[in-house]
Amino acid sequence: MRDIWLKPNQRALTASIVMPLAIIVGAALMLTGVLGDVHWVIQGVTGGLALVSGFAVVVLVKWFCHPRLAYEDGVLLVNLNAGPALKVPIDFVEVFFAGQSNSHMPKTVQQTNSVTPESRTIVVRLAERATQYHSRTVMPRLGSWEHGYIVVRGTWCEPINREVIKGLNKRLVAAHRAIRGVLETDGDGHD
Missing domain, CATH: 1.10.287 (Helix Hairpins)
Structure with missing residues (x-):
């Protein structure tokens, strides 16, 4: 599911x-x-x-x-294109963190002489060993995927804040544990 x-x-x-x-x-x-x-x-x-x-x-x-990021059957689904989701085995996903980059949105009249508008981003770091997943062609307005980092622009997803990043990392840990068959402990080291 x-x-x-x-x-x-x-x-x-x-x-x-x-x-x-x-x-x-x-x-x-x-x-x-x-x-x-x-x-x-x-x-x-x-x-x-x-x-x-x-x-x-x-x-x-x-x-x-289409969600920007989803999880199904041990795979992170990344929707940064018009076609089907790009798939990354969850074992290759290391962490999610916040970033900031060009929003790829047009400037307003007031911004014509100023800096390019920026937006918050979610950065997905992939394992170094996952070289076959280090780069993909995606729609620049939605994000980028280069050198082992997937960047999801906040312009095209739900608002990005600390809770969203924490939630992503919590789900990632749970997915890693599920894949490895590790049971969560009750906090004191006992099952």
Whole structure:
């Protein structure tokens, strides 16, 4: 069973589907005659816009429903591409820690002459022995994967804070123990 470790940015989903949904509602009102008689050319264009908007909503919902990080059957699933999740055996994952990097978001008018906007990140350090997993091509807006480090940009995931990092590392330890068959002790060294 898949265990979600890092959720996508639900705020971004909400913001990104507002316009396509508004177009769909407007088109439905126009095509059903609620807004009165409309020329057939405008109905055709409106219908086309509604179809494109519907497709956009489906793609956005599908895209934003994929967790950025998940765990399943001894494998860390990393969703930093449009395709299927990239898989890393959990034994090769050493630690999660916080970082900061370029957000890959456009600058606002006020920021045109300033430094590039940055965002918090989650960095996943992979074992040195896992050379076959040290680099992958991923979407730069979502993160990077180079030299044994996976960087998940905070712009496209749930808000990153200490609790999130602690939770990731706690789950990682539990996954390592489960893989190795080690039972958790009750704190005093007894099973």
